[in-house]
Amino acid sequence: MILEKKELKIGWLYPTLMSTYGDRGNVICIQKRCQWRNIAVSIIPLEQKTDPQLFQEVDLIVGGGAQDRQQEIVMRDLKGAKAEAFKAKIETGTPGVFTCGSPQLLGHYYEPALGQKIEGLGILDLVSKHPGIKARRCIGNVVFEVTAEPLAQDLKLMLGKTPIVVGFENHGGRTYLGQVEPFGKVIKGYGNNGEDGWEGAFYHNAIATYSHGPLLPKNPFLADWLIIQALQQKYQQTISLTKLDDTVAFQARQAMFNKLELAHIDN
Ligand code: GLN
Numbered sequence: 001m002i003l004e005k006k007e008l009k010i011g012w013l014y015p016t017l018m019s020t021y022g023d024r025g026n027v028i029c030i031q032k033r034c035q036w037r038n039i040a041v042s043i044i045p046l047e048q049k050t051d052p053q054l055f056q057e058v059d060l061i062v063g064g065g066a067q068d069r070q071q072e073i074v075m076r077d078l079k080g081a082k083a084e085a086f087k088a089k090i091e092t093g094t095p096g097v098f099t100c101g102s103p104q105l106l107g108h109y110y111e112p113a114l115g116q117k118i119e120g121l122g123i124l125d126l127v128s129k130h131p132g133i134k135a136r137r138c139i140g141n142v143v144f145e146v147t148a149e150p151l152a153q154d155l156k157l158m159l160g161k162t163p164i165v166v167g168f169e170n171h172g173g174r175t176y177l178g179q180v181e182p183f184g185k186v187i188k189g190y191g192n193n194g195e196d197g198w199e200g201a202f203y204h205n206a207i208a209t210y211s212h213g214p215l216l217p218k219n220p221f222l223a224d225w226l227i228i229q230a231l232q233q234k235y236q237q238t239i240s241l242t243k244l245d246d247t248v249a250f251q252a253r254q255a256m257f258n259k260l261e262l263a264h265i266d267n
Contacts, residue, residue, distance in 0.1 A: 141167070
């Protein structure tokens with residue numbers, strides 16, 4: 001039997017406008033973890049000039065953060081056929097990871113620190129508001145337990161323990177969820193707004209989070225979960241990935257748990 005070589009197309013949302021605080025790391029992490037398993041990867045930038053058709057061709061989507069100004073340009077550009085194609089992808093279960101500014105544009109609207117409210121895509125039932133330039137930004141390391149289902153259950157099976165995410169956040173905007181499920185429950189840090197204890201959102205196979213681009217390298221099980229979903233969607237078969245040596249990533253997680261006085265967490 002000849003085994004077909006698998007291939008994934010990663011759509012990268014507006015890489016020149018939206019990639020703050022190491023968000024590129026999420027793309028590189030998915031790319032590398034595929035290549036180490038002999039899964040071919042192509043990275044498709046989804047930019048202002050991109051043909052909407054290309055949005056339909058991707059198997060996995062990554063979106064990073066941005067400053068308010070760049071974010072506004074993107075939110076104004078992501079309209080019409082591009083917005084429809086993107087929406088259809090998320091609604092039909094294409095997996096994705098969206099950080100900070102990206103979830104803000106996936107929601108109903110974003111109220112920036114200065115200027116007018118910007119309409120979002122309304123895919124996620126959430127709104128985001130910046131309380132103004134004098135308000136304290138939510139900056140620092142963040143730790144949270146993944147609570148969204150079936151994601152949490154899948155990760156528990158993969159890890160044999162409760163999935164705990166270590167990340168880094170830096171945002172002025174505060175996000176408030178409607179009916180959409182949160183991604184996780186904050187253990188340390190601000191999360192969506194520093195008030196209600198929730199972090200991110202989870203919808204179909206899309207992960208929205210305030211945790212920036214080291215997210216996947218620091219939590220490689222999330223990268224693998226996304227790769228599995230993307231391959232299963234594309235090839236319509238059950239996928240199991242060969243195991244990689246993540247010792248160094250888990251050492252980095254442990255160092256962060258120790259630093260944040262969370263050494264009791266089962267890494
Ligand atoms: N402009 C948004 C905010 O400050 C997003 C920032 C970011 O992506 N880091 O909330």
